[in-house]
Amino acid sequence: xxxxxxxxxxxxxxxxxxxxxxYVHALVGNPDDANDVLQETSVxxxxxxxxxxxxxxxxxxxxxxxxxxxxxxxxxxxxIPLPLDNDVVELLARDRDRQDGLLAQRIRVLPECFGLLxxxxxxxxxxxYFDQIHADELAQKLGLSRRTLFREIGRIRxxxxxxxxxxxxxxxx
Amino acid sequence: xxxxxxxxxxxxxxxDLIDQQLEPADREQLNFLLRDSDACRQRFNALMDLQVGMIxxxxxxxxxxxxxxxxxxxxxxxxxxxLWSVIASAAALLIAVxxxxxxSDISSSIAVSTDQHDTGSVRIAQASAAETFDSVAMAAGQTxxxxxxxxxxxxxxxxxxxNGAEVVIEGPSVFTVVTADRLxxxxxxxxxxxPEGAEGFRVDTPQAHVIDLGTRFSIDVDEVGQTDVQVIxxxxxxxxxxxxxxxxxxxxxxxxxxxxxKRNEVGGESIEFESASYRTGLPDRIVRYAGVDPSxxxxxxxxxxxxxxxEMLQYDAGELIGIEVIHFMADENRLNVxxxxxxxxxxxxxxESDRNLATGLINPGGSITPLVADPIMSGxxxxxxxxxxxxxxxxxxxxxxxxxxxxxxxxxHAVGGDGFHVSPLRFSPDLRSHTIxxxxxTMRSAEALPAVAFQxxxxxxxxxxxxxxxxxxxxxxxxxxxxxxxxxxxDLTDLGYKMADAVxxxxxxxxxxDDQRMDPVxxxxxxxxxxxxx
Numbered sequence: 001x002x003x004x005x006x007x008x009x010x011x012x013x014x015x016x017x018x019x020x021x022x023y024v025h026a027l028v029g030n031p032d033d034a035n036d037v038l039q040e041t042s043v044x045x046x047x048x049x050x051x052x053x054x055x056x057x058x059x060x061x062x063x064x065x066x067x068x069x070x071x072x073x074x075x076x077x078x079x080i081p082l083p084l085d086n087d088v089v090e091l092l093a094r095d096r097d098r099q100d101g102l103l104a105q106r107i108r109v110l111p112e113c114f115g116l117l118x119x120x121x122x123x124x125x126x127x128x129y130f131d132q133i134h135a136d137e138l139a140q141k142l143g144l145s146r147r148t149l150f151r152e153i154g155r156i157r158x159x160x161x162x163x164x165x166x167x168x169x170x171x172x173x
Numbered sequence: 174x175x176x177x178x179x180x181x182x183x184x185x186x187x188x189d190l191i192d193q194q195l196e197p198a199d200r201e202q203l204n205f206l207l208r209d210s211d212a213c214r215q216r217f218n219a220l221m222d223l224q225v226g227m228i229x230x231x232x233x234x235x236x237x238x239x240x241x242x243x244x245x246x247x248x249x250x251x252x253x254x255x256l257w258s259v260i261a262s263a264a265a266l267l268i269a270v271x272x273x274x275x276x277s278d279i280s281s282s283i284a285v286s287t288d289q290h291d292t293g294s295v296r297i298a299q300a301s302a303a304e305t306f307d308s309v310a311m312a313a314g315q316t317x318x319x320x321x322x323x324x325x326x327x328x329x330x331x332x333x334x335x336n337g338a339e340v341v342i343e344g345p346s347v348f349t350v351v352t353a354d355r356l357x358x359x360x361x362x363x364x365x366x367x368p369e370g371a372e373g374f375r376v377d378t379p380q381a382h383v384i385d386l387g388t389r390f391s392i393d394v395d396e397v398g399q400t401d402v403q404v405i406x407x408x409x410x411x412x413x414x415x416x417x418x419x420x421x422x423x424x425x426x427x428x429x430x431x432x433x434x435k436r437n438e439v440g441g442e443s444i445e446f447e448s449a450s451y452r453t454g455l456p457d458r459i460v461r462y463a464g465v466d467p468s469x470x471x472x473x474x475x476x477x478x479x480x481x482x483x484e485m486l487q488y489d490a491g492e493l494i495g496i497e498v499i500h501f502m503a504d505e506n507r508l509n510v511x512x513x514x515x516x517x518x519x520x521x522x523x524x525e526s527d528r529n530l531a532t533g534l535i536n537p538g539g540s541i542t543p544l545v546a547d548p549i550m551s552g553x554x555x556x557x558x559x560x561x562x563x564x565x566x567x568x569x570x571x572x573x574x575x576x577x578x579x580x581x582x583x584x585x586h587a588v589g590g591d592g593f594h595v596s597p598l599r600f601s602p603d604l605r606s607h608t609i610x611x612x613x614x615t616m617r618s619a620e621a622l623p624a625v626a627f628q629x630x631x632x633x634x635x636x637x638x639x640x641x642x643x644x645x646x647x648x649x650x651x652x653x654x655x656x657x658x659x660x661x662x663x664d665l666t667d668l669g670y671k672m673a674d675a676v677x678x679x680x681x682x683x684x685x686x687d688d689q690r691m692d693p694v695x696x697x698x699x700x701x702x703x704x705x706x707x
Contacts, residue, residue, distance in 0.1 A: 010585050010654055018225075026221035029190050031228070032307075083190050083200055088207045095214045103222055110226045114234075126231035129224070135192065154188050160223055161216075 009046050012058050019104065023063055023096055027070045029083050040069045060097065067093050106164050109171075113163035121156050128153065175212045182206070183213055187220045295319075295350045296333050301455040303328035303344065304588070304617040312619030317350045325361070327611075329455050332356075338371040338385070340364065341452045351377070362393045364452040367407075381433040381441075382412040390425075391451040399434035401444060405451045413441060457481055457573030458613040459660040461620040464530070471622040471658055474528040474579070474695055479662060481573035481699070490528050493577065493697030494568055498525055499678070500550035500561040501638050504538040506690060508650065509638055511535050511581060511627045517644035520630075524693060525562075530579055530658045531627035533694030534560065534638070539683030543594035543606030548680045552637050559682030561598055567675035568698030574662025576679070579695040580612075581624055583654040588616040590659045591691035592684040597668055598677065604669040608684055612661035621657045624694075628652075658694065 013020070020041065025034040044065045052061055070089065074082060084092070096103065117125075124142065127133045128149075133141075139149040175183070186203040189195045195203065206213045294316040303311040306324035317323070317332065325344035332340045335353045342348055346361020356363070357377040367374045367385040374385040379398025383390070388407025394400050402411055404425045411423040413433045423440045425431060431441035460478040464471030474490040498521050503509050510520045512532050523532035538558025548557035568575050582590060590612030597604045614620045630646030632638070665676050676698075683690040 010583075014653070018229075022222045022225050025225050026218050029221075030193065031225075081197070081200070083195050083203065084207070085204045088204050092207065092214055092218065095211065096218055099215060099218060103218060106219055107222055107226050110223065111230060114227065114230045122231065122234050125227055126234060129228045130231040150188065150192070154184060157188065157220065157223060157227075158184065160227070161219065164219075164223075 009042070009049055012062075013042060013045075016059055016062065018107070019059055019100070020062055020066055022103070022107070023093075024066050024070060026096060027067070027084070027089050027093060028073060033073065033077075037066070037069045037073045040072065041066045044069060059100065063093075063097060063100075105168060109164055109167040110160065112167060113160050116163065117156065117159070121152075124149070124152060125156060175210070175216065179206065179210075179213070180216065183216055184220065187217060191221075191224050293335050293353060295335070295353065297330055298333045298339070299331040299455045299460075300618070301329045301458055302589075302611060302613055302615050302618060303330045304615065310617060310619035315619075319350055319352065322347060322349045322359070328615075329452075331455055334371070334374065336371040336374065337368050338374040339366045339368075340376075341454065343452065358392060358394050360394045360396055360398070362391065362450075364391045364450075365389065366453070378433075380414055380435065382414070384410040384412070386410055388427075389451060393450065397434070399432060401430065401432050401450075402441075403430040403446060403448075403450050404428070405448055411441070454483055455480065457483070457662070457664070459574060459577055459662045460485065461614070462530075462577075462579065462622075462658070462660055464622065469622045470625045471530050472625045474530055477577050477660070477697075479574055479577065479699060481571060488699060490697075492700050494700065495565045496525060496562040496678075496696050496698075497565065498534065498560060498562045498639060500548070500552065500556065500559075500680075501534055502538050502552075502556045502558045502560070503536055503638070504558055504690075506536040507631045507633070508629045509534060509536050510630055510643065510646075511692065511694065512630055512643050513625075514628055517642060519639075520641045520643055521639050523643075524696065528695065529625075530694050531581065531624040531656070533581070533692065535581065535629075535692035535694075536690035537681065537683060539685045539690060540594065541685045543608055543684075544596040544680065544682070545600070545606070547600055548596065548598070552639075557680070557682070559594075559680055561678060561680040562696065563598075563678035564676070564698045566698075567677050568665070569701045570665040570670040570672055570674045570676060571699075571701065572666075572672070573664060574699065575665045575676070576663040576696065576698050577660060578663060578693055579658050579660045581627075581656045581692040581694055582616055582621075582659050583652075583656050584616060585654060586616075586689045587687060590615055590661060591689055592686050593691045594682045594684055595663055595668065596680045596682070597670075598680055603671075607663075607667040609661055609663070610684070610686075612659045614658075614660040616657060616659065618659075621659055624656045624658050626651075627656075 021034060021038055024037045024041065025031060028034050028037055045062060127138050128135065135146055135149060139146045142149065144152065183206055186199055189199055190203065207217055297311055297313055297315045297317065299313050300311045303325060304327050305311060306326050311330050325342060325346045327344040329341060329343050332342065338354065340356060341364045343362045347359040348361065349357040351357050354373060355375045355377065359379065363376065365374065365376060365385060366389050367387060369387065372385060372387045376383045376392055378392060378394045378400040380400045383392060383402055386408040388409050389405040390409045391403045392400060402409065402425060404427050406427050409425050411425060411433065413423065415435055423431065428446055430444045430446040432444045433441040457480045460480055462477045463475045465473040465475045476487055476489050477493065478485065478487045510523055512523050513529065521534065524534040537560045540558060548559065548561055549555055550557065550561050580591060589610065592608065592610040594606050594608050596606040629650040629652065630643050631648055631650065632641060632645065633647040670676055
């Protein structure tokens, strides 16, 4: 049913999938392409898993593969204007490697902050990004202008960012 | 540290990036900020992560979503996020990468919804192993959203339009339902049936508009848009696009076939007529199965629905003809039994006499080439890898599938199911082995249901498995992945049996096309006769 290699990979990917997804998502800019790139990354990891030193942490090793797959995806997609320039992607990837621990901490406290959002904000976020309702339609349903909807979502992001920072600062004390 | 102004500009740019609304000038500014400052990059990474975390949490929350109109798609977010568990599917991925890349020009939206009540919409009447590029399951009953491109990478779907027109589309195809009576085929093959009242139904291809005048016709569009039209019955009007400005039209009647392309002569070029190019419906197959418990995960098999000779038949599990395993030979893989906890019965009973879809005799041995002579089932070292079984009463060969096989599969493994060879127990000059590479219900089918949890007891000595009790297991492994139940029908005609031949048993071997072996959890013969169901 499963040979040892795919079992090991499945376990590692299950354990670290969120971190890998976030890494790729930040570098490609959208979840659909991030999923594609992550699939390619998993294939690359599967092929090279025997080179992985089980005594070392998995994520830094896996990020290298993910980064290469991001570059390959950029190469394939080069006819479309990509939002980020090559050198910027390189800088972001380097920074992500360095800030991995900090970024993980932020994600850890996010649920607590998210839980503080009022129902209306939850509905807006869920409808727009989870159910992927078109902005125009969502604005209409919520009785807002399109511009106000985006401003509201921007406000929610800012509230969450501030909340995360406050919680992390409190932990430092 | 960021100034308030920089932070505010950056936040807005990142939001536009997320909402895919970044204008060229914004793009320049975003890159400038990120290139310029560590603090900007730090906030960028944090904002992008926030977006991922937020969607995940929003999906888990019970916040009400706004009421959707028909054009919205309530499943998209979930699908998109679920897709992600596919990353754990190394083997599936190897297949996925082999697909050509359409990423640049597909709409990120999904073209199906589950609205089954709108009679004005275009509906999927049936789907057979249908897989789309974006992994959205296509299942009977779903409606298609207008103006959304669907990339059907394999399998077939039958669409029904509100005016009664029926279209069978075969993968690989790229198509869009444009209006309630118009289909656009970018590439691929479709067969159209327009009964009375559906005249005027139109299929657009890159090279022609084909208008139905009460007919059956097939259209085959190649990668450069060249369009072959074959009229099986009635009349179709073709407007070649290369000449449309001159009002050229070509009428094709039954038995006529023409090819329309950029370089062809006006009115297309005549090609050989092939009536076999037309499909009246989907192939015979296992359509679905159901568990006793109506809500997944599935445990005990309740029924199987099979299309045989074009007819839809439903069999209760109790009507299916059971088997007795007479031989089981694995290779080095010692995980050969999937069982429920605390079962101390015979290992063979997991496949033979129970309807539990999470238990069976798994990972049998196999061979790259199928058998051409009788398998050796002595139980000794020289035995043929694989497993043999007898039906409790012989199965009579009829049209379509005669035997149903269900197996366990995870997203980590081949999406189409584990390939296998099926052979007669005793060869004769008319009989042969048959190889099944693709199941009727695959990992991508909406009909594939998750299985209940199971465990993998295994034995460390070489005693024959068929005499073992599960309580003798040396150790037990517990899989930590979700497994699904796939299904395939076996048509005994494919092994050379003639209609009405009585078949006593079969031999099966994994086809060794990858590291994974087949994992059968239920095998049953179909009884001889049955009434049609809706």
